[in-house]
Amino acid sequence: MTIADKAVLVTGANRGIGRALVEEALRRGAKRVYAGTRQPLAHSDGRVTPVTLDVTNAAQTQAAVENVGSLDILINNAGLALVDDLSDPVALQQHLAVNLFGTYGVTQAFLPLLTRSRGAIVNVLSLSALATVPLTPAYAISKAAAFSLSQSLRALLAGRGVTVHAVLPGPVDTDMIRGWDIPKASPESVARAIFDGVDNGEDEIFPDPMSAAMAESWRSGAAKALERQNAALLQAASVEA
Ligand SMILES: NC(=O)c1ccc[n+]([C@@H]2O[C@H](COP(=O)([O-])OP(=O)(O)OC[C@H]3O[C@@H](n4cnc5c(N)ncnc54)[C@H](OP(=O)(O)O)[C@@H]3O)[C@@H](O)[C@H]2O)c1
DSSP states (O other): OOOTTOEEEEESTTSHHHHHHHHHHHHTTOSEEEEEESSOOOOSSTTEEEEEOOTTOHHHHHHHHHHHOOOSEEEEOOOOOOOOOSSOHHHHHHHIIIIIIIHHHHHHHHHHHHHHHTOEEEEEOOGGGTSOOTTSHHHHHHHHHHHHHHHHHHHHHGGGTOEEEEEOOOOBSSGGGTTOOSOOBOHHHHHHHHHHHHHTTOSEEOOSHHHHHHHHHHHTSHHHHHHHHHHHHHHHHHHHO
């Protein structure tokens, strides 16, 4: 899957990693980039089509499907991260609403288009899907759940020719962690690595120096082997049926 001449939708496209993904898609020759945003967006490149899309809003999601018409790559990038301590269930619900159910809802809505194009789903998750950051535990829970969603979709959609890529970034220099005094990758470098990972057919994309240090051990590790073993159960069940 290379991006040239493809139609791409990026959620949360107005700033941070999402904005960098829009620019990188244009640089790589995308035919059309649908920029999903909550507020109106203007872009100087004629290949960019703004799409009003709060990922928690089912009516907006359905309207977006009708506006888009045909799609090769869906990038579920919109995300919410707030500091919490798990004392208030509302914080957990807020994170799940955007990071899990938003990703789920947008994916399900665009699935007919992606199946038609034998396209790709790219879920921008976080390294905290694999190991929690206890400053933002509700965020980590939502990203872990979205990681599991990505694994299941990968197995369930393989037979329809749709690939599912889970992006697991470490810290990136955006508004999300503006106040955190730690080394951060640039959103532009992360966007480049995400498209390289999709081009290379990587299930998990580790797009920055911190996460890249885990890539090899993850790919050759017991958890990845178990995912493949479990996915084979689905194939065996469909052969028997
Ligand atoms: N920055 C990091 O260190 C880091 C690390 C790992 C993973 N990530 C992930 O990368 C993705 C992008 O984050 P970022 O760093 O670029 O953060 P950001 O600068 O805070 O941008 C977040 C984006 O998500 C959008 N968004 C939030 N809630 C939404 C909703 N309900 N519907 C539609 N859009 C919504 C925001 O739109 P508004 O402008 O309207 O609020 C904004 O465009 C997120 O999924 C995040 O979890 C980030």
